[in-house]
Structure formats: C-alpha cells, structure tokens
Amino acid sequence: MKRLMTLFLLAILQAGAAENAAVALPDLHMPENRLSSTLIKGYENYRIVATHFRTDKNELRYILANPVAFKALQDSKKVMPEGSIVVKIGWSVKKMPLFPSALEADKLQRIEYMVKDAKRFNAAGDHWGYARFVKTKNRYKAWDKGTKGCISCHASAKENDFLFTTKQSLTQ
Numbered sequence: 715m716k717r718l719m720t721l722f723l724l725a726i727l728q729a730g731a732a733e734n735a736a737v738a739l740p741d742l743h744m745p746e747n748r749l750s751s752t753l754i755k756g757y758e759n760y761r762i763v764a765t766h767f768r769t770d771k772n773e774l775r776y777i778l779a780n781p782v783a784f785k786a787l788q789d790s791k792k793v794m795p796e797g798s799i800v801v802k803i804g805w806s807v808k809k810m811p812l813f814p815s816a817l818e819a820d821k822l823q824r825i826e827y828m829v830k831d832a833k834r835f836n837a838a839g840d841h842w843g844y845a846r847f848v849k850t851k852n853r854y855k856a857w858d859k860g861t862k863g864c865i866s867c868h869a870s871a872k873e874n875d876f877l878f879t880t881k882q883s884l885t886q
C-alpha cells in the first residue's frame with residue numbers, strides 16, 4: 715500500500731513537472747489564412763516594445779517587434795512598413811512565493827502575431843495578417859475560430875495602423 719502511494723505521488727509530481735516543462739512553439743498553421751508559427755522563428759530575440767496587463771483575463775502580456783517594426787514604432791511611423799511583425803505573448807500570473815503582494819509570470823498561455831503583408835492581406839484595408847497559438851497543458855494549438863474577430867476589434871485602433879500598442883518609453 716505504501717509503495718502504491720509512493721508511486722502515485724511520483725506520478726503526480728512527474729505530471730506536474732511535465733506541465734511546467736519548457737515547450738517551444740511547434741510548427742503550426744492557422745487553418746484559415748495559413749500563417750505559420752515558423753514565420754516568427756527566433757521571436758524571443760525581438761525587442762520588447764511594451765508590457766500590458768488585461769485585468770479581465772488576469773494575463774500579463776509582452777509586446778515584441780522585429781527590427782523593421784521596432785524601428786517604425788520608435789520613429790512613431792503612422793503606417794507600419796511591409797514586413798513588420800508584432801508579437802504578443804501572454805502569461806497567467808502567480809504570487810511570488812517570497813513576497814506574495816508581488817505577482818510574477820506563471821504559465822505561458824498564448825503567442826500571437828500580426829504581420830504586414832500587403833500582397834496577402836487586406837480584409838480591413840489594413841494589410842495585416844493575424845495569427846494566434848494558444849497553449850494549454852503544455853500543448854500549443856493554432857486558433858481555429860478565424861481571424862474576423864481579430865480584424866474587427868483591431869479596427870478600433872485604425873488611427874494607429876490597427877495596433878493598440880504604442881512604444882513604451884524606458885526612460886520617462
């Protein structure tokens with residue numbers, strides 16, 4: 715009985731460890747517009763342009779930009795140039811064990827991006843293509859509910875070339 719209990723506990727511990735293990739974004743395609751996760755390969759080396767927190771989803775978000783998008787955001791360009799990629803990564807948050815009134819990133823929950831590609835995308839006169847990869851229990855899945863919702867909600871940021879993000883200053 716004791717042995718069984720030990721095995722059971724070990725199994726739980728292993729499952730927990732597996733759930734927290736680092737899993738890189740696999741090669742996935744959006745079923746609707748065929749945008750792939752590999753388009754943003756190396757995104758972890760993009761520069762951070764802003765941090766956001768969604769109070770309704772309790773999710774911490776980092777916004778990163780590839781070099782061409784970073785430069786345009788830095789120069790406050792009205793229209794983002796062709797080839798711009800803006801990535802958003804969202805994490806659930808947890809209390810810091812040593813200081814519970816501080817929150818820290820817990821589990822990565824989503825990686826999404828927008829890419830400026832005038833030849834392929836123009837659903838809202840915007841030239842942006844949208845992709846979202848959702849992570850649950852250590853598995854990534856391409857968003858299968860279409861991108862109409864992305865396009866229509868981002869239309870409220872039309873004046874800022876459909877981006878909600880503005881570059882966050884690190885000095886003032």
Ligand code: HEC
Pocket residue numbers: 766768775777800801802826827828844845846857860861863864865867868876877878879880
């Ligand atoms: C109901 C509104 C809404 C919908 C639907 C929506 N977004 Fe957003 N999106 C936002 C808001 C608000 C922000 C800025 C706050 C944040 O970071 O969450 C944002 C930020 C982003 C950013 C960072 C660039 C920017 O515009 O600030 C990306 C990339 C992004 N969304 C992709 C997507 C994709 C892909 C979809 C669809 C699968 C989508 N969004 C659907 C509201 C929306």
